[in-house]
Amino acid sequence: MRTSAGGTGRDGTRLRADARRNRELIIAAARELIAERGPDVPMEEIARAAGVGVGTLYRRFPDRESLLVAVAGDNYRRVAAEVRNFVREGHGAWHTLRSFLSHASDVRLSLRLAFFSERTFSMLKHDAEARRSRDELLATLERLVRDAQTEGSMRTDVGAGDVVVLIGLFFDPARRARLPLAVPDDRYLMLMFDALHSGNATPLPGPPLGTDVLVRQLATDDDASPTPQGEPSPDHRP
Amino acid sequence: MRTSAGGTGRDGTRLRADARRNRELIIAAARELIAERGPDVPMEEIARAAGVGVGTLYRRFPDRESLLVAVAGDNYRRVAAEVRNFVREGHGAWHTLRSFLSHASDVRLSLRLAFFSERTFSMLKHDAEARRSRDELLATLERLVRDAQTEGSMRTDVGAGDVVVLIGLFFDPARRARLPLAVPDDRYLMLMFDALHSGNATPLPGPPLGTDVLVRQLATDDDASPTPQGEPSPDHRP
Amino acid sequence: MRTSAGGTGRDGTRLRADARRNRELIIAAARELIAERGPDVPMEEIARAAGVGVGTLYRRFPDRESLLVAVAGDNYRRVAAEVRNFVREGHGAWHTLRSFLSHASDVRLSLRLAFFSERTFSMLKHDAEARRSRDELLATLERLVRDAQTEGSMRTDVGAGDVVVLIGLFFDPARRARLPLAVPDDRYLMLMFDALHSGNATPLPGPPLGTDVLVRQLATDDDASPTPQGEPSPDHRP
Amino acid sequence: MRTSAGGTGRDGTRLRADARRNRELIIAAARELIAERGPDVPMEEIARAAGVGVGTLYRRFPDRESLLVAVAGDNYRRVAAEVRNFVREGHGAWHTLRSFLSHASDVRLSLRLAFFSERTFSMLKHDAEARRSRDELLATLERLVRDAQTEGSMRTDVGAGDVVVLIGLFFDPARRARLPLAVPDDRYLMLMFDALHSGNATPLPGPPLGTDVLVRQLATDDDASPTPQGEPSPDHRP
DNA sequence: AATGAATGAGATTTCATTCAT
DNA sequence: TATGAATGAAATCTCATTCAT
Structure with a gap:
């Protein structure tokens, strides 16, 4: 096999x-x-x-891009199992979401990697398994967000896509390296969660951003068919 | 004259x-x-x-650095007047702080520029006028934060330095350019404000970060006089 | 091997x-x-x-310096064998010295190369083999000078270091290239030898210059072991 | 006038x-x-x-060359008077020659300047007065050499041109600057004089080099007529 | 298949010389 | 006429990518 x-x-x-x-x-x-x-x-x-x-x-x-794609794909795979574990525990969606994003630095890297460049993203389409892992990650994120909102612990005018964007903006190591300061990640991660917590009534401009938007937004120019060709090995874990 | x-x-x-x-x-x-x-x-x-x-x-x-310094200096100057106007209006500190950071993209660029690199920062020290402008900007920020906290509208476990860091992390155009998405600045700025608003009880790790810390952290080797005028960061803890 | x-x-x-x-x-x-x-x-x-x-x-x-070092090192190696041959012949130290410096233009290049710049010189210190060759060359020069002086054919108020300086000053190809004249090297080499020959009684200002002085003068900042082997400059004053 | x-x-x-x-x-x-x-x-x-x-x-x-020409011309003029004084004293030609070249650093600069480049040299031809000063300097040098030889104090197989070449090779400040050594000019000037002193019997290859050779050697490609055109002002000091 | 050498297209910076004020 | 600003042609060095061993 x-x-x-x-x-x-x-x-x-x-x-x-x-x-x-x-x-x-x-x-x-x-x-x-x-x-x-x-x-x-x-x-x-x-x-x-x-x-x-x-x-x-x-x-x-x-070339460099294809290496980035590979790293991203690999990272998704690394994260996939972790994702399921986190969810299984069942301490409430909000808590799960927090620890999910707080502890798994691989998760954060994954969320960032997909958006390094259009080409990185678009090449990802040709690696069926990586895409599947990514989709699993995103689906989990979607579910956590939705559940947390149902619980009433997360504001309802944000979506999982917003979370991805926030992570993408926040955790740029190059940027951090340039800041001549030792700022603790945690502190700003906490602030981010507070921003996402319900009880923050300021209405946001625009609708909640779903991950589907992110994915769709990047799939326009290239081929639209979901998994066009070159799926190296369709059989994967059951 | x-x-x-x-x-x-x-x-x-x-x-x-x-x-x-x-x-x-x-x-x-x-x-x-x-x-x-x-x-x-x-x-x-x-x-x-x-x-x-x-x-x-x-x-x-x-060299490049000196150009960056010049851009930073120029930007501070451009911002200086704007700063005073914003403050003069007097719609409450929190509101002022919000519109201050929301509307003036120059302000955001300024806050980022000082921290591009140690050398940029350190050279800035030798341009007295730019330093003065910067210090005025930072002092204003400090004051707004303090007042907003006194008003009860801003959480007290953050400082003006945290605001600078958030701006620095969020508004990196290189990063944005790389994101193959048209994300609206506003949306995330709002989230940031919500994170900073009082009523967010999650305790943050570490003390509030004053701008004095930012400035001091970078001012070790050179001249000892920290900030000629425009007293950033008097004590402001509750 | x-x-x-x-x-x-x-x-x-x-x-x-x-x-x-x-x-x-x-x-x-x-x-x-x-x-x-x-x-x-x-x-x-x-x-x-x-x-x-x-x-x-x-x-x-x-970088350029490291190329210069390599050329110097290579040149020393090229010269090393030649040096031994010249000495072996045994026609009297003075005669040997003359033909040594007259015939081997590589020798002259070598003597000049070490002194192109402080950095060249100092980097040379880190190439053990080149240094060894250089030291062998300098030691040979020292010995020839000493022997010629013992023979009575060379004035005793000059040292091997003086010879190096003379070579360094005389045989600068950049300088030669600029001179819009086809001056025969030989002619001035001969004059140089006559200057060094005994029977020239004009007292010179300063003591004889040993190669150790040259080497030591450049070896202040770095490692302290001056010249691993190939003892340049034992005492040789009359 | x-x-x-x-x-x-x-x-x-x-x-x-x-x-x-x-x-x-x-x-x-x-x-x-x-x-x-x-x-x-x-x-x-x-x-x-x-x-x-x-x-x-x-x-x-x-352009740069014409500045060099001007500096050379000026230097010749500065030297001209000095030259006459030195000669007037009458302590014997050899002694005069020595102190002439030893003390007047302007003289040495002059002798070098003419030979910085062909173009420098050839442009000199168009400045009649500078040429005249130069010729006076060279003539003096010729005379001193000849007299010293007649006296028996200077070897007869060298000429004034050789002296110029030696000066030109020795006193290159750029070269000296590069030598990471504080070598005393005097010491090597003395050696040079000893080389030129009679009693040094080593026969030199080639005939004595007159200054005429230097001058002629450079006047081939351009126009051969002594002072072709463009003599700005023929009248000069009486 | 693995290696690391070779390539050449930039990027930064300097300086002789020309030209607008 | 004096000034110093503007220009652009080198020169140095880096790095993504290709190719010989």
């Missing part, structure tokens, strides 16, 4: 064991460096951190 | 008319491009946008 | 064959051009002369 | 008093800076040192 997770080449053929290992090393190094220094770190440094040559990196990922 | 605003060379001598005009064109172009694409836009593009040669740009500003 | 001469990267690892060849082409081109036009020839020209792109040059030598 | 000394424009018209003053300030500043840092000092620095704008400098001297 072939799992597709990060283990297939462009044409769907199985990668050699060492090749797959390199692929993973590269993605891990890239995630680290990107999280630390933003999406513009020199390719050579990523290669060095991964312990491979640039050539290898480029053989695996023909 | 003329003030020197924008019209003096490094040594304080008056610039020739055409030179001053170019200087202003450059700063305007730089502000525009920086606001649009962040502080790393090619110098050549800035020059082109200003309608001058690179050489001219470099004659006026020997 | 291979020596690493010219064939190792910065970290001592073996270079690939083609890289080593390029490295050598670059050094050769640089030596040529530097000898012809001084240490300021455009990097791009050096690259062109070597038949490579600038990028290659910069990959090998991250 | 119009004296031509530095006081005429390109077309021979008398310069306004302030213009002449500027011309002199520029030349003085240029001499200083050139002597200190070689013939490549930025034009703007020369202008600044002279207390004028670059525009003024360029109005006076259309």
Whole structure:
């Protein structure tokens, strides 16, 4: 049984064991460096951190964008399980949402990665599994938001898309690195939650932003068909 | 008696008319491009946008940092008058603070510019007038925050420094440009205000952040006189 | 057992064959051009002369200084063997000294290269092998001078350091290139030797200049061990 | 009575008093800076040192070469009187030659300046007075050398041209600046004299080099007629 | 398949020289 | 006429990407 997770080449053929290992090393190094220094770190440094040559990196990922896509996809996968666990616990939607976004820095990275650039986003469409993971993540987020709103603990004029935007704006490591200040993430995360909590009556301009809007907004120019072609391996975990 | 605003060379001598005009064109172009694409836009593009040669740009500003400083300084000056007007109106501190930060996009740019890099910040110290403007801006912010807290409309576990950080994190045009979404600034500004409004009881980690902390944190190596006038951050805890 | 001469990267690892060849082409081109036009020839020209792109040059030598160091180091190595041969012959120290400096233009280039700039010199300290070669060269020079003085054929109020300075002043190709004259090196080399010959009684201001002085004068900031082996300048005053 | 000394424009018209003053300030500043840092000092620095704008400098001297020519010419004139004095004293030709070259740093600068570049040299041909001063200087040098040789104190296989070459090679301030060593000029000047002193029997390759050779060698490509055209003001000091 | 060398297109900065004020 | 501002052609160096080993 072939799992597709990060283990297939462009044409769907199985990668050699060492090749797959390199692929993973590269993605891990890239995630680290990107999280630390933003999406513009020199390719050579990523290669060095991964312990491979640039050539290898480029053989695996023909350009920077496709590496970003891979990192994003990988991250979604990493997050997928975590997501389910968080939800299972059942401490109330609002609390779950908070701890979900507070503790899982991978989640935050995931939410940011999809929106690094149009091309990153649009390429994501061609990796069916990553897209599926992403959609699961977004669906979970949607559900948590909806439940929290039903509970009455979250204001109803915001949507899951707003949460994604907030995360995307807030947690930019490049920006943070540039701020010559040691500001604690937590403090501003808390403020963000307070902003989202119900009891804040200021009416917001515009309707709640759903994640569907985010996704749709990016899927206009390219092909509209949901999963057009090049789905390397349709079979995935049950 | 003329003030020197924008019209003096490094040594304080008056610039020739055409030179001053170019200087202003450059700063305007730089502000525009920086606001649009962040502080790393090619110098050549800035020059082109200003309608001058690179050489001219470099004659006026020997390196990128000094251009950033100039843009920051200029922006502070542009903001200074506006600041006073806003305050004069007197519709209550909270309302004033909101409209102050909501309407003046220059204010937001100013608050961000000071913290682009340590060197930008530190060079700013040597431009007395820009520093004065900055300090006036920060002092105003401090006052508004304090008053709003006294009014009971703003939570007391945040400080003016927190506002600056939030602005700095939120309104990064480079980041925005990268987001392939047309997100309305207003919406998130509102959320930010709601986060800052009183009635949000979640205790924040850490003490309120004053602007003095921001300024002091960056002023270690150089001159010791922290903030010549415009006392930012008197005590304001409840 | 291979020596690493010219064939190792910065970290001592073996270079690939083609890289080593390029490295050598670059050094050769640089030596040529530097000898012809001084240490300021455009990097791009050096690259062109070597038949490579600038990028290659910069990959090998991250900046101009490090290229100069490499050329110096290489030159020392080239000279090292020659030095021993000259000395072996044994026609009397004075004669040896003369032919040593007369025939080997590489020797002269070497003696000049170490003193192009403080940074060149100081970086040289970190290339152990080049330093060893340099020290061997200087030690040989010291010995020849001392022996010639013992023989009675060389004035005793000069030292090997003086010889280096004279070479350094005389054989500046940039200077020569600028002189719109075809002056024969030999002629002035001969005059220099006559100046150094004994029987010239004019007392010189200052003590004989040893090469140790040259070396020490430049070795203040960095490591304290002055000259690992190849003892330049034992006492040699009459 | 119009004296031509530095006081005429390109077309021979008398310069306004302030213009002449500027011309002199520029030349003085240029001499200083050139002597200190070689013939490549930025034009703007020369202008600044002279207390004028670059525009003024360029109005006076259309390019760098012509400034060098002017500095050379001026220097010759400054030296001319000195030359006569030195000779008048009459302490023996050898002694005179030594003190002549030892004490008058202007003399040394003059001897170097003529040979900075072909164009410098060739342009000199168009400034009749400077050429005359130069020729006087060279003639004096020739005479001193000849007399010293007649006295028996100077070797006869060298000529005044050799002396010029030696000076030209030795006293390059740019070179000296680069040497990270404080070497005393005197010491090497003394050595040079010892080289030139009789009693040094090593036969030199080639014939004595006369200054005529220097001059002739540079006058081939251009026009051969001694003072072709454009002698701005033939009348000069009686 | 892996490596890392080579490439060349920018980006920054300097400075000789021209030109508007 | 004096000024110094404007220009643009180098020169240095970096890095994404391609290609030989």
